[in-house]
Amino acid sequence: MTGSAAPADKTTPADVTIVSIGRLHDEDGGEWADVLQRATIALDLREHFRDPHAISADLRHLTAHHQVVRDTVMDTPGVRQVLAATALQIQGYLAGPKAAPITVVTQCAGGRHRAATTAMALRAVTAGDIEEAAAYGLADAAKEFADRDLVVHLVHRDLDKDVIDR
Incomplete structure (x- = not known):
């Protein structure tokens, strides 16, 4: 693994925390219920990027744990550009006088x-994991983080929750 970040266990304070959420689960409470109020950067993917299960009903009960879902999302026009721009935003915040911690929230309907x-x-990008970022088409963005040794925590608030009927 090239340029990987320090191990991100719960006891090590994060430089960057990335939290994925489904807005249709906002009323569920829990540790991350108020994450949007704590966010440094919030990406709302609901309106501009089509839900993969709307593209193919076969994807409805799958999640980002499945390669076909990751491929479908990453092949959506504009997604890579938004993520590369978000990586630049993270770099900008890290360069500031109070660099960390940074919380990035990615949000869609179901999470x-x-x-x-x-x-x-x-x-993958902020951890400087060039190999993993390449699988998402973002190797160049990850190169900018490769030698930073950031502690990056990833939290999926709603990934394993039931599909919401809508």
Whole structure:
């Protein structure tokens, strides 16, 4: 693994925390219920990027744990550009006088497809994991983080929750 970040266990304070959420689960409470109020950067993927299960009903009950879902999300026009721009934003915040901690929230409707996939991709980038980021088409963005040794935590608030009927 090239340029990987320090191990991100719960006891090590994070430089960057990336949280994926499904907005239809906002009322569920829990540790991350108020994450949008704590976010340094919030990406709302609901309106601009089509839900993968709307593209193919076969994807409805799958999640970002499945390669076909990750491929579908990452092949959506504009997604890679938004994530590369978000990586630049993270760099900007890290360069500031109070660099960390930074919380990035990726959000979609259910939290199982777009938000989770983009959070996984951003984790690879900010961890400087060039090999993993390449799988998302973001190797160049990850190179900028390769020697930073950032502690990056990834949290999927809603990834394993049931599909919401809508």
